[in-house]
Amino acid sequence: MTLRTADEVNRFWFSELTPADWYKKDDALDDQMRDRFFETWEAAEHLHGSWGATARGSLALLILTDQMSRNMMRGHARAFSTDWLARAVTKSAIRRGFDLKIEGSARQFFYLPLEHSEVMQDQEQAVRLIMMRMDAPLMLLHARAHREIIRQFGRFPFRNEVLGRKTSAAERAFLDAGAYGAVLRKLQAEV
Known part of the structure; x- marks a missing residue:
């Protein structure tokens, strides 16, 4: 099994991709994410303890569990299967002020798991934050x-x-x- 590091996830998302890539439907990009990060995504629950201890690690875990999951499993129920983990990571990170340590457009990824939630309280919190x-x-x-x-x-x-x-x-x-x-x-x- 080849697990990627938090730095590799962040580097891919913020250096190899552009903001225009983050939300577009692109089969080739979905395939590329699946090839490079699927095994890491499958291990995400076990990475929570180590990656979730820092702002940049939490950011990478959120990208993996809330964003890449939607690309890698587009059109399948598994695309949403790590949403619970993304919400747990984001709530912990916000309590610890990690979102405020991340500047610019990258900060949004701390709030998107709340926006993707089907719980009204999470929706209200996303808008407020x-x-x-x-x-x-x-x-x-x-x-x-x-x-x-x-x-x-x-x-x-x-x-x-x-x-x-x-x-x-x-x-x-x-x-x-x-x-x-x-x-x-x-x-x-x-x-």
Whole structure:
């Protein structure tokens, strides 16, 4: 088994990729992440103790468990299987002030596990932290959109199919009307 280090995860994410790569759908990039980091992702629960002891280690663990998981397992339920760990890491890191030790756009990765949560309290915390600790209007808009969907449905309907959940009529109407993009446009219009 070839485990990568926290520094290798951070170097890949912040030096080899650009911010434009972070959120785009790209099969070749997904394959590259899977080839390089899948074994490390599978061992993430065991890395928590050592990587979670520092701000940069926590950042790498969050990228691995909240971001790369979505790339490496795109279209499969396993894409969300380490969300619980990402939330635990992020809550611990925030309590210890690790998020404040990371500058610029990298700080957002401490708040995204809360934004990806289907728990309203996590959504509220994500919005609050982004408002207080970042100067990032676009990121705040996305956090508000995630919160609005959880407020409305208590879950993210666009995950239903891959997670084997039944989609309600209201959720189907939401998905058919543009889902996340429609919520973003509505919130932008309110500003």
